[in-house]
Amino acid sequence: MKLAVIGTGYVGLVSGTCFADSGNDVTCVDIDEQKVAQLREGNIPIYEPGLEPIFKRCRREERLSFTTDMDRAVREADIVFLCLPTPPGGDGQADLSAVMTVAGQLGPLLDDYTVIVNKSTVPVGTANRVRKAVGQQADEELFDVVSNPEFLREGAAVDDFMKPERVVIGTDSDRAADLMTTLYEPFVRSGNPIIVMDPRSSELTKYAANAMLATKITFMNEIANICERVGANVDNVRRGIGTDSRIGKRFLFAGIGYGGSCFPKDVQAIHHTASEHGYDFKIVDSVMKVNESQKTSIVRKMENYFGTADFSGKTFGMWGLSFKPETDDIREAPALYIAEELVKQGAKLLAYDPEAIGTFKQATSQQVLDNTTFVHKQEEALDNIDALVICTEWNEFRRPTVDNFNDVMKQPVIFDGRNLYDLERARKAGITYISVGRPRINESELATSE
Numbered sequence: 001m002k003l004a005v006i007g008t009g010y011v012g013l014v015s016g017t018c019f020a021d022s023g024n025d026v027t028c029v030d031i032d033e034q035k036v037a038q039l040r041e042g043n044i045p046i047y048e049p050g051l052e053p054i055f056k057r058c059r060r061e062e063r064l065s066f067t068t069d070m071d072r073a074v075r076e077a078d079i080v081f082l083c084l085p086t087p088p089g090g091d092g093q094a095d096l097s098a099v100m101t102v103a104g105q106l107g108p109l110l111d112d113y114t115v116i117v118n119k120s121t122v123p124v125g126t127a128n129r130v131r132k133a134v135g136q137q138a139d140e141e142l143f144d145v146v147s148n149p150e151f152l153r154e155g156a157a158v159d160d161f162m163k164p165e166r167v168v169i170g171t172d173s174d175r176a177a178d179l180m181t182t183l184y185e186p187f188v189r190s191g192n193p194i195i196v197m198d199p200r201s202s203e204l205t206k207y208a209a210n211a212m213l214a215t216k217i218t219f220m221n222e223i224a225n226i227c228e229r230v231g232a233n234v235d236n237v238r239r240g241i242g243t244d245s246r247i248g249k250r251f252l253f254a255g256i257g258y259g260g261s262c263f264p265k266d267v268q269a270i271h272h273t274a275s276e277h278g279y280d281f282k283i284v285d286s287v288m289k290v291n292e293s294q295k296t297s298i299v300r301k302m303e304n305y306f307g308t309a310d311f312s313g314k315t316f317g318m319w320g321l322s323f324k325p326e327t328d329d330i331r332e333a334p335a336l337y338i339a340e341e342l343v344k345q346g347a348k349l350l351a352y353d354p355e356a357i358g359t360f361k362q363a364t365s366q367q368v369l370d371n372t373t374f375v376h377k378q379e380e381a382l383d384n385i386d387a388l389v390i391c392t393e394w395n396e397f398r399r400p401t402v403d404n405f406n407d408v409m410k411q412p413v414i415f416d417g418r419n420l421y422d423l424e425r426a427r428k429a430g431i432t433y434i435s436v437g438r439p440r441i442n443e444s445e446l447a448t449s450e
């Protein structure tokens with residue numbers, strides 16, 4: 001099939017490349033001329049493991065092209081995917097301006113029957129709005145609008161796209177459902193379902209999935225906060241409940257809160273949709289509030305440890321800036337908030353991340369930039385620091401470091417927002433180790449010996 005993918009970000013680029021790999025002829029469109037030029041030269045602007053070899057193969061076989069010329073791409077396409085940003089608007093509502101702007105341009109470009117697919121995460125009713133916008137300038141027979149939410153996770157996006165646990169297709173049109181099913185069949189050979197439903201349910205499915213996952217994480221973060229107060233260990237509680245198949249083992253790891261480009265905005269957006277329809281969605285309201293304070297809970301622990309909120313004269317190492325490992329995406333990353341607070345409280349930072357230094361620099365404040373030295377090796381962030389703060393669970397941070405901190409740090413004090421290390425090893429290594437929802441290790445000994 002001939003596909004046009006409008007919006008070549010994390011979702012558009014991965015979807016476009018994977019669709020091209022399964023034999024389709026894909027044109028990716030973006031308004032960002034620099035991004036398009038870079039992609040044409042064969043350079044991928046994001047860090048996404050596993051994408052490059054497929055991208056290169058599809059480019060070589062001329063099944064994947066990039067352009068700023070939407071008109072031509074759409075005219076030739078059987079299916080047009082909208083993979084456009086839907087950031088939070090002022091009051092938490094999803095900002096649909098990119099989606100609606102593009103929708104308003106599609107009508108005159110439709111010569112033959114075309115399926116227009118919303119892959120962006122959009123509020124309930126958007127498929128209908130897009131249909132009306134396109135229909136103002138095109139015969140209704142010429143197109144259908146389908147909701148096809150995307151569930152890929154950054155960092156594992158290629159695998160998620162190639163082997164989705166399910167594909168959700170929201171449409172009332174049998175013709176569109178058949179075309180979409182044909183397109184997705186190669187991706188579900190192992191028997192995972194393609195679930196066809198009405199567009200409204202499909203749109204809500206995406207928000208419900210993200211709100212449920214954000215709630216699961218937040219629930220465990222609250223259990224961790226209780227563990228800290230009652231002297232329990234969240235790792236044990238996690239194992240104790242995760243073995244119950246009704247609860248499941250995944251997404252039960254406590255930490256410094258969820259971030260990223262999806263959970264925060266989607267939780268806000270579903271809350272907003274509910275309010276608009278006269279429903280107070282109390283659980284997600286609490287999830288948002290808890291996550292807000294969880295992101296900087298580690299700073300409170302540091303204040304407690306140092307006995308002051310004034311960090312003037314202190315330098316902290318920071319490991320991990322991206323919102324999760326295996327991505328350079330720093331949107332809503334806890335590290336942004338933690339850096340901001342630490343610097344406001346007078347600290348200097350030595351920051352390291354394997355992939356996200358560039359994106360972090362673009363997103364953070366001038367005050368953080370002025371007070372942060374970015375280093376290119378994880379050990380360099382340990383140089384002469386008063387404590388290390390771990391914000392992202394990159395695998396390279398797990399390596400035997402826990403036994404070595406004592407040799408390479410003047411004061412081996414670690415605040416771990418991601419529970420990377422075994423408590424017993426930390427105890428034996430003699431480091432002060434303060435993590436999330438677990439007993440503090442060697443805290444009093446070192447605090448009093450200072």
Ligand SMILES: NC(=O)c1ccc[n+]([C@@H]2O[C@H](COP(=O)([O-])OP(=O)(O)OC[C@H]3O[C@@H](n4cnc5c(N)ncnc54)[C@H](O)[C@@H]3O)[C@@H](O)[C@H]2O)c1
Nearest residue numbers: 007008009010011030031032083084085086098120121150
């Ligand atoms: N990133 C994820 O992990 C993920 C996962 C599932 C769903 N989603 C959803 O997918 C959508 C896209 O997310 P993303 O992370 O890929 O966004 P992104 O910001 O990485 O990419 C969006 C792209 O659209 C381009 N664009 C903006 N306006 C345009 C226009 N008028 N014409 C052409 N291109 C335009 C931008 O230049 C950018 O390259 C969002 O709704 C998001 O919620 C994202």
